[in-house]
Amino acid sequence: MATAMSHQSIGSLVSHRSSSSSTISESLREPLKVATKGFKIDSSLSYTSRRKRNFSKIEAIASKTPSVSYNTPLSPSKNITHNSPKKPKEAALILIRHGESLWNAKNLFTGCVDVPLTEKGVEEAIEAGKRISNIPVDVIFTSSLIRAQMTAMLAMIQHRRKKVPIILHNESEQAKTWSQVFSEETKSQSIPVIPAWQLNERMYGELQGLNKQETAERYGKQQVHEWRRSYDIPPPKGESLEMCAERAVAYFEENIEPKLAAGKNVMIAAHGNSLRSIIMYLDKLTCQEVISLELSTGIPLLYIFKEGKFMKRGSPVGPTEAGVYAYTKRLAQYRQKLDENSEVICS
Template sequence: MPVLVLLRHGQSQWNLENRFTGWVDVDLTAEGEAQARKGGELIKAAGLDIDEAFTSVQTRAIRTCNLALDAAAQSFVPVTKDWRLNERHYGGLTGLNKAETAEKHGEEQVTIWRRSYDVPPPELAPGGEYDFASDRRYKGASLPSTESLATTLVRVLPYWEEAIAPKLKAGENILVAAHGNSLRAIVKHLFAVPDDQIVKVEIPTGNPLVIELDADLKPVGARYLDEARAEKLPAIG
């Protein structure tokens, strides 16, 4: 029975500053590093042997992956990085303080941008500080200028089917260290969470979500390793 471990990156500097981060490559805070190590310690204590890990091309997820594997005494595990596991692209909201944005546009509008399933924020203007077109990590890729959770799922799911699912079907235990919205997309797919419910699913930082899968990659069990920081899980079956 294959096991999938989903690990949301630890606290980042812009998490701390309450800014819309999206694709901006900010690093972990000291607290975020501690959360990542704690996640790895929990994986080790649970006796989980990871065969392969996947992460995004963003530093906070990569470092979370590496710190967790180190703490789990499994730093030898191969790691694959791909931009399709990146956080949701926040478009024109990128870099803005969330509280100040709510004051400018209204709490209701910002809530729609943040929490609706299929309403994206305004598009990011090309050529600005947060235009990622010239970033060599994305060379040759067709990049979004904004994303909703729905379009994040459209980006993540083909990579899941192409790269991650075959490993699980082969019986491997897989760690995916990524972001709140890219992991939420995977959870929506696996648990068949309705569109209006997935936005209510929270994935805590640095707390490994262990999902046991059957041969068809249907969840047969799921639990957070840190029960004190666990969030409600979608129903199985």
């Protein structure tokens, strides 16, 4: 349980718009029909043996996967040379829960309803961006919901590299064609943002839009607590955390982990339950541990991916904190290059 609660204490230590296409709408209406590649969880689950089996597959996928068309000149995975030809690839993984939304502020069940951030949520996203402003980011994944996409965009505006996050529209061939960028120089100064409904908040079914307090009074506190905090009990016509984990972790394994294995630095801006599901996978939590895991809005969490393992590094304090960059040699070298470039610009 101490592992599960560690994320809750991180914050105290330091202080979409995809177009509304019919494709995404239909997917959201049938979230439980997605193939999950055999992802299954039980109360005693440990991911260790499964991760060993998967990593060889991930490495094979990564070796065949073409790099993202957006170049990253200062990425440590591309610009720092090594004496030995085959150093183990390492990459940064940043997780950010979106800032406060308008329905969070009204104490309403939100789920997959698409509502934007409050002013406080905007400030939280900006603060998150300041904390990661020196950490390399090559590609961003978000949910298909505007509150997660706003958080990602506002956070990246704070980054020292000043690259422009560009949402990729892959919902149709026309959308792909119309959103192409034809300047290689512009691409090199951009970061692709990939929306995925599989990273959405869990669908709360018939609770969506209801006031949480009024719902507790109507159905009883114990019943509402089970809907909200149990692992495998869904609300009426909604998803349980287990169902949310099946789609979120399957997407992480198939689309995000190969990027990390290829040395790409990844940021994920998503939601409380989809991120809890991914953290369950990264930290090998049981279903009993994950239901006690709380994530603060707008507090980034950093992991280092190396040799098929995820190492939790907590939350970066801010752009002036040097300690976070000492976690790996390549992060330290990346920070040094940023500082050298800033000196050249200012001189």
